[in-house]
Amino acid sequence: xxxxxxxxxxNHEETLVLVKPDGVxxxxxxxxxxxxxxxxxxxxxxxxxxxxxxxxxxxxxEHEGKPFFEPLVEFMGSGPVVAARVTGNRVIEGFRSLAGxxxxxxxxxxxxxxxxxxxxxxxxxxxxxxGSDSTLSAERELGIWFG
Ligand code: UDP
Numbered sequence: 001x002x003x004x005x006x007x008x009x010x011n012h013e014e015t016l017v018l019v020k021p022d023g024v025x026x027x028x029x030x031x032x033x034x035x036x037x038x039x040x041x042x043x044x045x046x047x048x049x050x051x052x053x054x055x056x057x058x059x060x061x062e063h064e065g066k067p068f069f070e071p072l073v074e075f076m077g078s079g080p081v082v083a084a085r086v087t088g089n090r091v092i093e094g095f096r097s098l099a100g101x102x103x104x105x106x107x108x109x110x111x112x113x114x115x116x117x118x119x120x121x122x123x124x125x126x127x128x129x130x131g132s133d134s135t136l137s138a139e140r141e142l143g144i145w146f147g
Pocket of ligand 1: 068072101102123124125126127129130131133
């Protein structure tokens, strides 16, 4: 196909984005959602809630048993979170690219974590956003946050 053809719904995907409690508390929700929209992704569902421990244990089940699991679950339940269902072509990989590396200090400038994330010392859990890492995770996580 020639590059002049209109890109439409090729590789259309959905992902779960969370603005974590540090992002909401710092008043960065609007900026973060604006970056997602500016990239051309579409937000099709949005809610703000303080998640229950039960939701968080399910959401982070792959990390259960790791040393950062408890602090992570505690932090994520410490205040309101904004959850978004975001759609677009290759949005799973694309949002993770927008978010940047896990640690705000080493995340590249230009990314959400690189531009807006702080170094909180040991508290690596405070890195502003979450994005699903595969189609399987996205489906599972969207079920937890949007039912
Ligand atoms: N995390 C942490 N300590 C670590 C690694 C991860 O607190 O050593 C937290 C951090 O909030 C991260 C989340 O656990 O976003 C999930 O970890 P993952 O490796 O999946 O990172 P991500 O995909 O969010 O970049």
